[in-house]
Amino acid sequence: VSTARSFETLVLPHLDAGYNLARWLLRDESAADDALQEASLRAFRGLGSLRGDEARPWLLRIVRNACYSYLEAQRSKRELSGLDSDALENLLAAADHLAPDPSEQLSRQQVRVSIDAAIRSLSPPLREVIVLREIEGLDYAEIAAIASIPIGTVMSRLSRARLRLRSMLDHANRPTQAFDGGHEHE
Amino acid sequence: MVDMSMNDDDLSNLIHTEASRYTASTRLRSALFAQIALAAATQPDPERAKPPAKAPVAATTGLRGGHAGASASSGRRFGWWSASIGFSLGVAMTLAALLVVPVARPPGSTANITRALDAELVADHVQSLQVGPLTQVISTDRHTVKPWFQGKLDYAPPVLDLAQEGFPLAGGRVEHVQGKAVAALVYRHRLHVLNLYVWPSNTPYTTQKSQYQGFTVMHWSDGNMQCWLVTDMDDAEVARFGQAWRAQRGRI
Numbered sequence: 001v002s003t004a005r006s007f008e009t010l011v012l013p014h015l016d017a018g019y020n021l022a023r024w025l026l027r028d029e030s031a032a033d034d035a036l037q038e039a040s041l042r043a044f045r046g047l048g049s050l051r052g053d054e055a056r057p058w059l060l061r062i063v064r065n066a067c068y069s070y071l072e073a074q075r076s077k078r079e080l081s082g083l084d085s086d087a088l089e090n091l092l093a094a095a096d097h098l099a100p101d102p103s104e105q106l107s108r109q110q111v112r113v114s115i116d117a118a119i120r121s122l123s124p125p126l127r128e129v130i131v132l133r134e135i136e137g138l139d140y141a142e143i144a145a146i147a148s149i150p151i152g153t154v155m156s157r158l159s160r161a162r163l164r165l166r167s168m169l170d171h172a173n174r175p176t177q178a179f180d181g182g183h184e185h186e
Numbered sequence: 187m188v189d190m191s192m193n194d195d196d197l198s199n200l201i202h203t204e205a206s207r208y209t210a211s212t213r214l215r216s217a218l219f220a221q222i223a224l225a226a227a228t229q230p231d232p233e234r235a236k237p238p239a240k241a242p243v244a245a246t247t248g249l250r251g252g253h254a255g256a257s258a259s260s261g262r263r264f265g266w267w268s269a270s271i272g273f274s275l276g277v278a279m280t281l282a283a284l285l286v287v288p289v290a291r292p293p294g295s296t297a298n299i300t301r302a303l304d305a306e307l308v309a310d311h312v313q314s315l316q317v318g319p320l321t322q323v324i325s326t327d328r329h330t331v332k333p334w335f336q337g338k339l340d341y342a343p344p345v346l347d348l349a350q351e352g353f354p355l356a357g358g359r360v361e362h363v364q365g366k367a368v369a370a371l372v373y374r375h376r377l378h379v380l381n382l383y384v385w386p387s388n389t390p391y392t393t394q395k396s397q398y399q400g401f402t403v404m405h406w407s408d409g410n411m412q413c414w415l416v417t418d419m420d421d422a423e424v425a426r427f428g429q430a431w432r433a434q435r436g437r438i
Contacts, residue, residue: 004226004377015218019210033214037221044222108204115205134201162197 007044010055015040017056017136018063024131025067027120039066057142064128064146071124118168126161129154213324216356216374223379223418224315303364303414304398310361311381311401311416314370320379321357321372331358335369343369343384344411344435351430353380373427380417380427387412393428404428408435
């Protein structure tokens with residue numbers, strides 16, 4: 001069996017899962033493209049280390065590491081623009097798109113916007129456990145292996161992430177004056 | 187709809203059904219396939235790399251950074267993979283060889299000229315995969331690719347849809363071959379990338395196939411156009427592509 005063939009049968013089916021993780025971790029399309037290219041090359045070269053393992057967590061781990069290398073490089077490039085202020089901006093921007101009339105039920109599109117914004121605003125360690133658990137449906141042990149953390153940490157991060165998401169979604173669901181605190185959009 | 191009273195399951199459901207799930211674009215997939223195809227083509231294949239005349243094991247593994255000891259027959263797979271560090275260097279060396287050889291070879295007989303053309307096309311093929319762009323027009327639709335060449339070439343290259351036969355079109359670009367602007371059509375087959383160079387010719391039917399640096403170069407002409415196919419697919423697939431192309435050319 002050629003290596004190209006094993007790559008095709010083992011890795012390609014999980015390409016979208018890998019891309020989804022990269023896209024969520026990097027929050028940028030072209031950065032995610034780059035990371036996925038880098039990761040698949042690493043995966044191709046490292047196919048030999050995939051023996052008896054599940055291909056999906058194996059690939060996701062490689063993708064995750066490629067994303068973190070990218071984030072590291074970005075961080076050293078622009079120390080000043082912290083993730084959290086970015087996140088707040090995004091959330092506020094998303095909130096602006098919500099229904100002006102609070103009594104009006106949110107459309108599905110608006111729900112998506114606010115959920116996406118809430119997930120995007122999480123720090124990368126919390127964001128990755130949410131994406132892997134809730135969007136990709138991986139179990140705790142797989143997530144632990146992908147993120148190189150103990151299962152207990154996976155669970156505590158998940159519960160912290162959920163707490164934050166709940167609180168953010170709750171805020172986003174309120175009328176926009178909840179965001180008045182010195183914020184000047186539009 | 188969204189409130190603090192939500193329990194974890196509600197939240198999970200909400201995220202699972204409503205959050206965006208991104209998928210890799212066709213463009214990214216093509217780029218990725220091309221990259222892997224190149225890696226597969228330039229990486230020494232453990233099966234094919236079996237030295238024909240029992241070359242000493244140490245001679246081949248020595249180049250890869252002293253893994254000779256690990257490369258007993260049972261450890262061949264291990265030695266092969268542990269050598270992946272040398273891969274980048276391998277790519278660089280292969281590229282260097284591909285790019286330098288055609289220049290160094292003095293054109294002489296017809297055979298040498300064909301050989302030089304093979305080398306030029308293979309170098310272009312590798313460069314399109316390694317450096318890009320592989321495609322200047324990206325489309326699986328021949329009705330998009332064919333008109334794109336208008337005004338870029340002094341002829342209209344045939345662009346065929348061979349997706350049914352397992353060779354989807356990926357796009358095209360203009361290349362300079364022997365100092366002339368020619369059409370390069372890009373097809374895919376599984377993880378393999380095919381570059382098909384097409385330009386006018388009035389030579390009657392000929393089909394020639396040769397190997398250059400592990401790539402297959404197949405050349406044929408139908409009296410109007412000559413085609414040069416460069417790929418790392420195996421011979422049977424190359425032949426199948428040629429048949430599919432000619433069959434469809436005959437129909438049009």
